[in-house]
Amino acid sequence: MTKEAAFIANGGVTSALGFRAAGVHAGFRKNPQRLDMALVVADEPCACAGTFTQNVFCAAPVQVSKEHLDGVSYGTARAVVVNSGIANAATGEQGREAARAMARITAEEVGCPATEVMVASTGVIGQHLPLEPFETGVPAALDALSRSGGHDAACAIMTTDTHPKEAAVSFAVESYEGCTFTVGGMAKGSGMIMPNMATMISVITTDAPVRSDALHEALVNAVNKSFNKVTVDSDTSTNDTCFLLASGAAALGKPAFQPGSAEFAAFEQALQAVCNNLARQMAADGEGATRLVTVNVAGAASDVDADKAARTVANSPLVKTAITGHDANWGRIAGALGRSGAAFRQEDVSIDIMGLAVCRNGMTVPFDEDEALRRFEDPEIVIDIDLGAGRAATTMWTCDFSHEYITINGDYRT
Amino acid sequence: MTKEAAFIANGGVTSALGFRAAGVHAGFRKNPQRLDMALVVADEPCACAGTFTQNVFCAAPVQVSKEHLDGVSYGTARAVVVNSGIANAATGEQGREAARAMARITAEEVGCPATEVMVASTGVIGQHLPLEPFETGVPAALDALSRSGGHDAACAIMTTDTHPKEAAVSFAVESYEGCTFTVGGMAKGSGMIMPNMATMISVITTDAPVRSDALHEALVNAVNKSFNKVTVDSDTSTNDTCFLLASGAAALGKPAFQPGSAEFAAFEQALQAVCNNLARQMAADGEGATRLVTVNVAGAASDVDADKAARTVANSPLVKTAITGHDANWGRIAGALGRSGAAFRQEDVSIDIMGLAVCRNGMTVPFDEDEALRRFEDPEIVIDIDLGAGRAATTMWTCDFSHEYITINGDYRT
Numbered sequence: 001m002t003k004e005a006a007f008i009a010n011g012g013v014t015s016a017l018g019f020r021a022a023g024v025h026a027g028f029r030k031n032p033q034r035l036d037m038a039l040v041v042a043d044e045p046c047a048c049a050g051t052f053t054q055n056v057f058c059a060a061p062v063q064v065s066k067e068h069l070d071g072v073s074y075g076t077a078r079a080v081v082v083n084s085g086i087a088n089a090a091t092g093e094q095g096r097e098a099a100r101a102m103a104r105i106t107a108e109e110v111g112c113p114a115t116e117v118m119v120a121s122t123g124v125i126g127q128h129l130p131l132e133p134f135e136t137g138v139p140a141a142l143d144a145l146s147r148s149g150g151h152d153a154a155c156a157i158m159t160t161d162t163h164p165k166e167a168a169v170s171f172a173v174e175s176y177e178g179c180t181f182t183v184g185g186m187a188k189g190s191g192m193i194m195p196n197m198a199t200m201i202s203v204i205t206t207d208a209p210v211r212s213d214a215l216h217e218a219l220v221n222a223v224n225k226s227f228n229k230v231t232v233d234s235d236t237s238t239n240d241t242c243f244l245l246a247s248g249a250a251a252l253g254k255p256a257f258q259p260g261s262a263e264f265a266a267f268e269q270a271l272q273a274v275c276n277n278l279a280r281q282m283a284a285d286g287e288g289a290t291r292l293v294t295v296n297v298a299g300a301a302s303d304v305d306a307d308k309a310a311r312t313v314a315n316s317p318l319v320k321t322a323i324t325g326h327d328a329n330w331g332r333i334a335g336a337l338g339r340s341g342a343a344f345r346q347e348d349v350s351i352d353i354m355g356l357a358v359c360r361n362g363m364t365v366p367f368d369e370d371e372a373l374r375r376f377e378d379p380e381i382v383i384d385i386d387l388g389a390g391r392a393a394t395t396m397w398t399c400d401f402s403h404e405y406i407t408i409n410g411d412y413r414t
Numbered sequence: 415m416t417k418e419a420a421f422i423a424n425g426g427v428t429s430a431l432g433f434r435a436a437g438v439h440a441g442f443r444k445n446p447q448r449l450d451m452a453l454v455v456a457d458e459p460c461a462c463a464g465t466f467t468q469n470v471f472c473a474a475p476v477q478v479s480k481e482h483l484d485g486v487s488y489g490t491a492r493a494v495v496v497n498s499g500i501a502n503a504a505t506g507e508q509g510r511e512a513a514r515a516m517a518r519i520t521a522e523e524v525g526c527p528a529t530e531v532m533v534a535s536t537g538v539i540g541q542h543l544p545l546e547p548f549e550t551g552v553p554a555a556l557d558a559l560s561r562s563g564g565h566d567a568a569c570a571i572m573t574t575d576t577h578p579k580e581a582a583v584s585f586a587v588e589s590y591e592g593c594t595f596t597v598g599g600m601a602k603g604s605g606m607i608m609p610n611m612a613t614m615i616s617v618i619t620t621d622a623p624v625r626s627d628a629l630h631e632a633l634v635n636a637v638n639k640s641f642n643k644v645t646v647d648s649d650t651s652t653n654d655t656c657f658l659l660a661s662g663a664a665a666l667g668k669p670a671f672q673p674g675s676a677e678f679a680a681f682e683q684a685l686q687a688v689c690n691n692l693a694r695q696m697a698a699d700g701e702g703a704t705r706l707v708t709v710n711v712a713g714a715a716s717d718v719d720a721d722k723a724a725r726t727v728a729n730s731p732l733v734k735t736a737i738t739g740h741d742a743n744w745g746r747i748a749g750a751l752g753r754s755g756a757a758f759r760q761e762d763v764s765i766d767i768m769g770l771a772v773c774r775n776g777m778t779v780p781f782d783e784d785e786a787l788r789r790f791e792d793p794e795i796v797i798d799i800d801l802g803a804g805r806a807a808t809t810m811w812t813c814d815f816s817h818e819y820i821t822i823n824g825d826y827r828t
Contacts, residue, residue: 057752057760058777090748092761093775125745126778238749317731317815331539334504335652338471346471347506362471363506364540401731403817 005270007277008184011168012150015184018247022144023156026137028085028123028130035156036185037133039141040080040203041110046247048077048118049216051223051392053240060088060095060129061119062241064103068115074216078112080203080243081119081138082157084188087199088121088129089238092228100127105134109142120241122159122188122199154186161189162285167277169270173263175378177252181208183270185244187227187278189285199239200227202278208267209248209256217259218268219244227273229396230283231314244271284379288404291323292380294397301390305342309387310396312340321399326376328367330358333383348388351378354381419684421691422598425582426564429598431621432457432661436558437570440551442499442537442544449570451547452534452600453555454494455524460661461530462491465628465741467654474502474509474543475533475657478517482529490628492526494617494657495533495552496571498602501613502535502543503652505602509593512543518777519548523556534655536573536602536613568600571615575603576699581691587677593665595622597684599658601641601692603699613653614641616692622681623662623670631673635660640689643810644697645728658685697811702818705737706794708811715804719756723801724810726754734815740790742781743773747797762802768795 014021019042024035050073052062053352069075081102088095105115110117121129144152154164168184185204223242237277248256257264295314302304302388313319316336322329330351337349348364354375356367416421428435433456440451464487466476483489495516502509517531522530535543558566568578582598599618607654624632637656662670671678698706709728727733730750736743744765765773768789770781795814 055749055752055761056758057748090745090760090773090777092775125748125775126773238745238752331504331652334471334539335469338469339653344470346504347472359504359540361506 005169005171005366007268008168010168011184012166012307013040013153013184013186013203013205014147014150015168016182016205016247018046018249019205019245020145020147021149021153022141022146023149023152023154024137024141024144026083026133026140028083028133034132035152036084037137037141038153038156039106039138039145040153040205041145042078042245042247043249044247045076045078045112045116046245047210047212047215048243049074049212049219050118050244051219051242053237055238057090057238059239060091060099061121062239064099065120065241066120068103070119072213076212077118077245078116079106079118081106081117081205082201083121083133084157084159085123086121086127086129087123087125087239089125091126091128092127100132101131102129102134105131106138109138109180118160118243120201120239122157122239123202125236135222150184150186157186157188159189160287165278165281165285167274169273171265171266171270175263176251176254181250181267181270182206183208183267183274185274185278187282189282199237200282201236201239202227202242204242204271204274205246206244206246206267206271207248207250208246208253209251210246210267211256214257214259214264215244215246218271221268222271222275225272225318226279229394230279231311231396231398254268272413280397282401286399288402289399290402291400292397293323293399294380294382296382296384296393296395297387299386299388299390300392301343303392306392306394308340309337309342309385310394312336313383313385314396314398317401320398323381323400324402326373328353328356328358328372333385334359337385337387342387344387344389350386350388352384354378419585419680420582422582422596425598426568426580427454427598427600427617427619428561429562429582430596430619430661431459432663433619433659434559434561435563435567436555436560437563437566437568438551438555438558440497440547442497442547449566450498450568451551451555451566452496453552453559454567454619455559456492456659456661457663458661459492459526459530460659461488461624461626461629462657462659463488463626463633464532465633465656466816467651469652471652473535473653474505474513475535476653477510478513479532479534479655482517486694488626490530490626491532491659492530493520493524493532494659495520495531496615497547498541498571498573498615498676499537499820500535500541501537501539502651505540505542508542508719511557512545515545516548519545521553523552532657534615534653536615536653538570539652546652564598571600571602573602579692579695579699581689585680585684587680589677589744590665590668595620595664595681595684596620597681597688599688599692601696603696613651614696615653616641616656616688618656618658618685618688620658620660620681620685621662621664621776622660623659623665623668624681625670628671628673628678629658629660632685635682636685636689639686640693641818643723643808644693645810645812673728694811697813700813702816704816705814706811707737707813708794708796708809710796710798710807710809711801712807713802713804714806715757717808718808720806720808722754723751723756723799726750727797727799728810728812730793731815734812737795738798738816739816740787742767742770742772742786747799751799756801758801758803764800764802766798768792
């Protein structure tokens with residue numbers, strides 16, 4: 001990052017200028033103590049981009065937000081409204097009508113066209129979304145909107161997350177003297193979580209001046225290297241959504257950052273840092289996780305192969321249970337690599353676990369088991385793989401598989 | 415099947431004429447009560463075919479058995495020797511030498527060329543295979559060979575299997591009057607099982623007269639619709655191997671079954687029945703399994719799509735934990751279908767769980783939750799999916815994910 005780029009303590013979706021937020025209990029959940037609706041409002045209409053789940057069973061709010069972004073996944077937005085508790089997925093035309101109504105109610109209160117409201121939902125699949133909670137919740141959230149409301153908003157979108165996920169980075173660039181820019185955001189857990197719960201949702205804002213088409217390109221790049229590299233249980237949910245809004249409020253009256261410029265690169269770096277941070281928080285807070293697991297693959301023949309290899313290792317239940325058991329069981333990693341579809345020869349493979357060489361030339365290397373056990377005490381387990389087949393590399397984040405995962409996911413839904 | 419085709423009570427790898435077998439404690443495992451080496455010997459050299467793991471990290475015995483089958487995966491064999499305890503995987507050239515020695519020691523005792531011995535190993539990855547146990551174990555097994563030795567052989571190849579897996583079917587065909595033919599076999603658990611344990615291994619024999627090239631084609635077809643449709647934890651191991659030997663001893667002096675003939679079709683049906691039965695036993699005995707899970711997909715646009723859809727559902731940790739929790743959670747099934755890569759529209763999808771309609775037109779259908787809970791008491795859970803996108807169909811077998819799975823796989827290796 002360029003000079004002065006830094007994470008902001010307690011930063012989040014309202015760290016950037018031009019945005020206010022709130023989280024309220026609207027009534028999607030029974031517990032009145034539990035925030036269940038988040039509202040993020042921009043002071044002025046601003047550039048907006050979105051990325052969405054590729055799942056064929058995509059939820060109604062995903063379809064409606066895409067409509068509002070005019071089919072190109074970028075455009076203009078004033079507000080984002082998110083509810084937790086009900087996913088509005090597998091609900092057909094009635095679900096799409098509910099998602100459109102959710103936007104309309106919000107638009108009427110904020111005072112903007114309904115198409116300038118982005119919507120997202122997370123929770124139980126197959127239940128219809130009631131509109132009454134929006135009718136009381138949106139006015140309440142509007143009253144509560146504040147420049148420090150990011151934290152409540154982050155809490156309101158949680159499902160089985162054990163804590164809210166927020167991050168923000170500020171940066172300066174020489175060509176915009178006197179300006180400090182900020183990218184900040186919030187996210188909720190990856191994977192399909194509690195019985196019937198769905199979704200990763202993230203809302204990111206910036207006060208840098210970026211046009212919506214450039215914003216979209218930057219968002220797609222950043223998401224591909226962050227949220228799309230997180231896997232908790234290999235599930236791509238029905239509701240996965242990430243929005244990025246740019247107010248330009250930190251450099252009012254100045255020209256927009258041009259793609260390819262130094263300032264645009266600085267913005268992209270800040271955005272990537274925020275997305276990576278949120279993605280790691282998601283993986284570390286996977287259901288029942290006791291460890292964040294980072295899988296680094298190098299020496300792949302192509303980017304596609306690097307992704308296949310890292311993803312297959314990160315999704316392997318055998319690798320994930322071995323980590324829960326503090327077992328430097330590289331045979332399971334090798335097994336996953338071998339079935340991943342990535343091109344390599346077994347005699348070219350090296351594997352390190354927590355910096356300990358465990359496999360060289362595809363064969364076992366004696367290592368200090370006691371030292372390995374000590375290193376497994378770390379909250380982050382790092383696996384380094386070199387396929388010896390090329391120069392492509394990637395990083396994937398996941399978590400281990402514990403008894404708690406089975407308890408969370410095996411509980412009776414009733 | 416044709417007339418008189420039937421499963422044989424307590425049938426196994428020595429049910430077919432022309433084969434004897436034994437299982438002994440050779441010393442690969444410390445517990446002297448535990449059988450750890452199986453030997454199957456044909457009275458005469460006979461036709462043999464093999465199918466093997468596609469994993470890039472394929473084990474030394476897989477490489478050597480392929481050499482012995484002359485690169486075409488079919489040829490002639492007299493004996494199959496299998497050890498459990500050590501997989502001889504990720505062991506490089508030294509491992510290949512050990513696998514060749516394992517065949518040579520067996521060949522010397524049996525009195526045949528080393529290339530007529532097929533080898534397989536299962537157990538810990540990355541450890542070198544000692545030869546001493548073969549030097550004492552093979553003569554002991556030869557002494558113990560019998561027409562009723564199939565059960566001991568099936569016990570000797572077990573790793574974390576909770577019971578041996580055997581099946582045999584007999585059949586008659588009009589054109590071979592007076593002859594009764596048999597196909598029988600044994601198998602051990604699918605998936606990568608205990609810490610560092612690998613492998614599904616199956617040895618099947620028949621006394622039908624089938625040439626080795628036709629045998630290979632029949633084996634590939636049968637394996638694709640049985641063992642290749644089993645998934646415990648999505649892992650294809652380093653050592654997966656299936657051998658099929660045909661002695662022709664039930665119709666000595668008579669011509670071989672010709673592919674395309676009625677008798678060949680009867681043989682293929684019997685082979686499929688044995689493979690399906692063994693495959694279902696494997697899935698039901700998956701690590702920590704409390705339920706056999708059968709996933710039927712119909713209405714797919716192609717065979718490839720049917721396989722993708724069924725495999726993604728069967729491998730979904732969320733689906734598997736829901737079954738452990740007796741939860742008719744079709745949203746997780748829909749989520750898995752939607753990310754499977756199979757082509758369909760969500761509004762065309764129907765899902766039944768244990769015969770209860772839970773999803774029609776991609777939307778939820780009210781069902782009796784108490785009745786669903788009652789049906790979940792069944793030892794086999796059946797999921798029926800219709801994608802409404804075509805006419806292709808398939809069946810996949812798996813098991814649920816229980817706490818026991820985490821305990822088995824999360825245990826310290828040390």
